[in-house]
Amino acid sequence: MTENTRPSLIEKVLAWSTFLAVFVALYLALVYVPTEKTMGDVQRIFYFHVASAWVGMMAFFVVFVASITYLLTRRTNWDIYAHTSAEIGVVFTTIVLITGPIWAKPIWNTWWTWDPRLTTTLILWFLYLAYAKIRSAIGEEEKKARLAAVFGILAFVVVPIDFLAIRWWRTMHPGALVTSNGIALAPDMMLAFFASLFAFTLLYCYFMMRSVRIERMKAEIRWLKEGMFN
Amino acid sequence: MSFLRKVRSLLWKEIRSELQGKEMLSTLIVFSLLVVVVFGVAIDLNKDLMGEVLPGFIWITMIFAGILCLNRSFAAEKQNDCLYGLMLCPLDRSAIYVAKTIMNLLLMIIVEGVTIPLFFIIFNYPGPQQLGMFVIVLLLGTYCFMAVGTFLAALSSATKTGEILMPILLIPLIIPVLLSAVIVTKASFGLVGSGADLFLKILVVYGVVFTVLPLLLFDYLLEV
Amino acid sequence: MIVARGLTKTIGSKKILNGVDLEIAPGEFVTCFGPNGAGKSTTLKILALLSKPSGGQVLIEGQDVRGNGTTLRRKIGMISHNSFLYDNLTARENLEFYGRMYEVPDLKRRITQLLDEVGLSFATGDPVYSFSRGMQQRLSIARALVHNPPILLMDEPYTGLDEMAKGVLNTILSQLAQSKHTVFLITHDFDQGLEQSDQALILVDGRIAYTCNPRRLQREEFRRRYLELVGGVK
16 A cells, blocks of 8 residues: 555656646647637637536546445445545536636626536536535544445436436527537637647546545555554 | 335334324424415515416425425434334335335425415415316425435434535435426416426436435445 | 354444454353443444444354345344334334334234333333333333344443333343343443353453353452453553
8 A cells, every 4th residue: 555655657647748738728729729700719718618517527427436336345445536536526617617607708798607518517516515515524434435425326317317407498498598509619629629628637637646646645544543543 | 015014114103203293294384384474575576477486486495394304304213223223123224215205205295285375375376277287296396305305314314414414415406306396387387388298207207216216225324 | 043253343444343253052141341442332233233244254043144134133132222212102102113113923912011021011102202211221122022032132231220220121131041032231230241141251452352151250250350351451
C-alpha cells in the first residue's frame, strides 16, 4: 500500500498531457475559432459548458458503477472511486450551472432557461449534494460507504427519467424553447468542441487518479491509527 | 405465499400501532388542512388563473404532508431496537419495506381524501372534469412518492441527521413524479390539450423502477 | 449445537474480533465475560445471525449459516438490554406479532402460557409503555421464547433491573438451564453469571483469552484470573 505515496509514471504523463490538452483547447476555443455570427464572443463559453456537462454526467455514471461494484465486492477501493468521482462531478456540474446563465443572459435575455439538459443538470447537482450529505451524516466508514452506494444507484437511475420528463414538459411550451440544440457547428468549431471535450475528460481522469491516490493514503493512515491504539 | 403473509402481519402491526397511538393520522390531517389555509391566505388569484396553479398547490401540499408521514415510518423501529427484533425473524427483509410502503400509502390516501375536497371548496374551483383521471393520478403519484420515500426514510433513519436528511434525499429524486403528476392533474381539469398520457406513462415507469430497485436494495440498508 | 471458527469482524478500519473460536454443545449454558469493547456483543450478534462476520464460519446444528439464515433463525431467540418491544402495542399484541413472524402454531394458547410463565398475565392487555423496566425485560424474554427456540442468546440482560426483577430473571434462567436450552449469556455480574454456567469464557481484545468449567473452579479463583487478563489491557 505504501508504495503509492508518490505519483506514478502514468499519473505524471497524464498530468502533462492534460495540461497540454487544456492549453490547446483553450487556444482553439478562445483564439482559433471565429466569433459566432449571431451570439458573439460569449458563445465561446459553449465549448466548456457542454464539455463540463458531459464530464458531470460521466462522473455520475462512474459513481453508479462504483457503487454497484462496492455493494457486490465490499472492497474499499470502489467506495473511494465512487465518492472521489462524486466530488469531482460536483465541481464540473457547478461549472455547467454557472456558465449556463452567463451564456444565456446576453443572448436570450434571461438568466435561467428551462432547457431540458440544463434543468436535468440542476437536478443532478442536487443529487450530488444529497450523496455528499449522506456521507457527512454517517461516522462509520463501512456504513457510510454502503448507504451512499445504495443512494448512488437510485440517483443515477432517476436521471434518464428526469430528462425525458423535462424534455416532454418543455415541448409543451412552444416558443419558450431555448436550447443549445440548434447550434450548427462549422468544421473548425467542431474541432474546438471536441478538443474541449477531450481536454475536460483528461482533466477528470487526472483529478480522479490524483484524488484516489490521496484518498488511499488517508484510508491507510486511518487504518494505521486504529492499529496503534488497539 | 409466506412472503405475503409476513407482509400482512407486518401491516397489521403498523395499523394496530397507529390505532393505539392515533397521533400520526390526526396530525397529518391537521397539518395538510393548515397548508391549504396557508395557500389560501398567501395567494389571491381570480378563478381563471386558479386552475393553472391549483394542481401545483395540491401536489406541494402532498409533498409536505408526505415528508412528515415518511419521517415517522421508521421511528417506531428505532425505539427499543425493534429493528433488531425484526431482523431476528425468519423473513425476507424486503417484506418490511413493502409493509411500510403500503402503510404510508394508506395514511396518505386518507389524508388526501380529507384535504383535497377542501382545496376545491376554499378556492371555489369546480371539481375536475375527468374525475377518473384525477383519482388515478392521485393514487399513482402518491404511490411513486411513497415507494421512494419509504426507502429513503429507512436509509436516513440509519444516519445521525435522520429526519432532516430525508427531504434532501427525497426531493431531487421525485422531481419527475411531481412534474408528471401536476401535468396530468391539470389535464384532468381539462386545461391541457394533449400529451398528458405521456406523463402517465412516466409515472408508471417510475413506479415500476422504484419498486423493483428498493426491493433489491433494501437488505443493504439493514445490515448491522 | 453452535460452532464458531476463526470469527473476525472488521468495521471500517477497526478490528473488533480477531479470531474467535467457540463450541457450545446442545443444552450447554455458556457465560461470556470481558471488558467493554472486547467484542462480546459483536460475537453475540454474529451468533444471532444479526450480523455477518468479516471472516470465519458459524455452524448451527452442523449447518453453515450462510445460505441457511432464514431456517436457522427459527432456532434462535435473543434478549438484549433493549426490549425489541413495540411501546404502543399491548403485551399480547407484541407476542402475537412476533408469534406470527415466526409462524408459531396454536399461538393464542402459547401466548397465555408464556405470559403465565414470566408472571405477566395480569398485564396482558396493557400497553408496553406502561410497563416497568423489569416487566419489559420479562416480556422480552417471553418474546424471545415465543417460537420455542432451542438456542437463547442474552446480551447483558441484568442491566437496569432492580433486585426483584433480577430475582425473576434468575428463576427463569435456572428453568432454562434445567430444560436443556442452549444458552449464551453475556454479563458483568460474576455471581449470577456463574451460577448455572457449564462453560465460562473471558473475551479480551476480540479473542477468547480463557475458558473453564465454573463448576470446577472457585469463584474467587475465576475473579482473580479475570482481573489478571483484563488488567494488562488499555
